[in-house]
Amino acid sequence: MKIIAAKFVLEANENVPMRCDIENVAFDFGDKCIAAMQLGNATHDSDLQLIPLLSANAGSSGVMTYNCFRYIETRILDGIRSHLSDLDGIYLHLHGASYVETIGSGDFHILKEIRNLVGPYVPVAVACDPHGNLCKEYVEQCTLIRSYRESPHTDIEQTNEFVLNELKDIIRHRQNIHAIYRKLPMILGGEQSVSSDEPVKTINRHLDELQKDPKIRSCSWHVGYIRHDCDEAGCGIVVVPQTQQDTEYCETVADQLAQYVFDKRHEFHYTGLTADPDKALQMVLQSEEKPNFITDSGDNVTSGATGANTTILRQVLAQNTQKKILFASIHDDNTFTRLADTKTGQQTDIQLGADYNELSAPVPLTVEVIKKAPQLGTSMFGEYGTQGYGEGILVHVISTNIDIIVASSNHPFVERQQVRQFGIDWFDYDITVVKCGYAFPELVKDGNVAVMSLTEGATLQDTSRLPFKRILRPMYPIDNI
Numbered sequence: 454m455k456i457i458a459a460k461f462v463l464e465a466n467e468n469v470p471m472r473c474d475i476e477n478v479a480f481d482f483g484d485k486c487i488a489a490m491q492l493g494n495a496t497h498d499s500d501l502q503l504i505p506l507l508s509a510n511a512g513s514s515g516v517m518t519y520n521c522f523r524y525i526e527t528r529i530l531d532g533i534r535s536h537l538s539d540l541d542g543i544y545l546h547l548h549g550a551s552y553v554e555t556i557g558s559g560d561f562h563i564l565k566e567i568r569n570l571v572g573p574y575v576p577v578a579v580a581c582d583p584h585g586n587l588c589k590e591y592v593e594q595c596t597l598i599r600s601y602r603e604s605p606h607t608d609i610e611q612t613n614e615f616v617l618n619e620l621k622d623i624i625r626h627r628q629n630i631h632a633i634y635r636k637l638p639m640i641l642g643g644e645q646s647v648s649s650d651e652p653v654k655t656i657n658r659h660l661d662e663l664q665k666d667p668k669i670r671s672c673s674w675h676v677g678y679i680r681h682d683c684d685e686a687g688c689g690i691v692v693v694p695q696t697q698q699d700t701e702y703c704e705t706v707a708d709q710l711a712q713y714v715f716d717k718r719h720e721f722h723y724t725g726l727t728a729d730p731d732k733a734l735q736m737v738l739q740s741e742e743k744p745n746f747i748t749d750s751g752d753n754v755t756s757g758a759t760g761a762n763t764t765i766l767r768q769v770l771a772q773n774t775q776k777k778i779l780f781a782s783i784h785d786d787n788t789f790t791r792l793a794d795t796k797t798g799q800q801t802d803i804q805l806g807a808d809y810n811e812l813s814a815p816v817p818l819t820v821e822v823i824k825k826a827p828q829l830g831t832s833m834f835g836e837y838g839t840q841g842y843g844e845g846i847l848v849h850v851i852s853t854n855i856d857i858i859v860a861s862s863n864h865p866f867v868e869r870q871q872v873r874q875f876g877i878d879w880f881d882y883d884i885t886v887v888k889c890g891y892a893f894p895e896l897v898k899d900g901n902v903a904v905m906s907l908t909e910g911a912t913l914q915d916t917s918r919l920p921f922k923r924i925l926r927p928m929y930p931i932d933n934i
């Protein structure tokens with residue numbers, strides 16, 4: 454059987470000044486993109502001819518330019534067109550939270566164009582992030598769509614493997630089925646839906662139980678994405694029937710599952726330690742053990758923020774503390790370029806801060822350049838090597854105990870190996886400040902205290918303060934339903 458595979462991933466935050474263009478996307482083509490696709494053992498069948506087209510990983514960024522999206526979409530559609538005569542199915546790894554100038558959701562657009570090309574019956578299976586948005590038309594165009602269960606996403610490979618295996622099964626035993634969708638009138642931030650915590654833990658257990666039913670091929674719930682205003686924002690659930698005869702049954706299951714999740718709406722909460730910025734800093738400063746971590750949740754680059762804010766740096770400088778502190782990282786293109794021209798070991802005066810607004814206001818510093826290095830990919834997101842993730846320059850701030858990785862991109866630091874790339878280790882610091890929302894698994898594992906600081910910024914945590922105009926109303930928790 455012949456299956457075409459493609460990956461396109463973008464979380465598009467419209468509250469940042471940058472646009473996502475070609476240079477912000479990590480591309481792999483042909484056989485080289487197999488590793489980035491994280492398909493596990495699903496590619497090993499002797500009768501499977503998998504044709505990997507491309508992996509376009511834009512991570513979290515701003516709204517994508519039309520031209521950049523057109524390039525990606527055209528590569529996918531051209532690849533499908535050239536195999537149209539003997540193609541058995543299409544596997545897509547999408548995110549669901551892309552947003553493109555003049556188009557809106559890129560994910561929806563790709564599916565629509567694929568259906569225009571192949572018609573309604575060719576099996577199309579989609580593996581996706583739970584932090585993507587859905588709509589009825591999009592879901593129903595998928596033969597199967599299934600999100601990762603875990604947040605942080607420790608089960609990406611497992612999910613992709615499941616989806617590709619199901620696609621092979623659908624091709625071997627053809628069924629006229631499609632995914633069934635229910636929209637929920639509730640909107641959630643990712644930081645309130647951590648899967649090691651309730652109510653997500655119980656919801657995931659329930660989904661696994663449901664899936665044991667031989668009439669149900671797959672079911673999943675989707676948190677949604679809240680960093681651009683669009684009518685599809687909000688939570689949803691998906692159920693995929695095993696056979697055509699199971700469709701009516703699964704429609705009922707979908708209604709029940711939607712109600713099941715909606716009934717838990719009051720149970721969602723932040724996971725782990727969360728505090729206002731002043732309190733959060735005091736918590737880590739008072740910690741006797743190391744390492745400790747603060748996540749700058751208003752400037753969460755894993756949800757598309759720029760990572761340029763200097764608010765916690767200014768907060769720390771005002772403390773005059775002797776604690777050893779690392780910022781991993783602060784994104785500032787101009788300062789990065791300036792430092793790139795400064796030799797290692799030399800001192801120089803910089804104004805660190807991209808100055809997009811008062812949150813990223815420049816801070817005058819005298820620094821010594823310690824080490825320059827390309828940033829490492831994160832293994833949990835299937836990123837390998839150092840291509841396409843930007844670079845960093847480790848500097849020491851003179852007359853302080855502060856070190857900063859000044860970055861040329863908003864690529865996230867979520868793994869210890871990424872810090873070690875700069876010849877340092879977060880175990881050597883009392884406090885490491887990262888540009889994330891919830892603390893990722895290694896921070897939780899290594900951290901004595903790991904606290905989410907409720908800072909202002911493009912990824913503000915307080916959902917009720919977000920200025921949505923286009924979403925379904927009433928919507929919990931904006932409306933009291």
Ligand SMILES: [Zn+2]
Pocket residue numbers: 582583584606
């Ligand atoms: Zn996600």
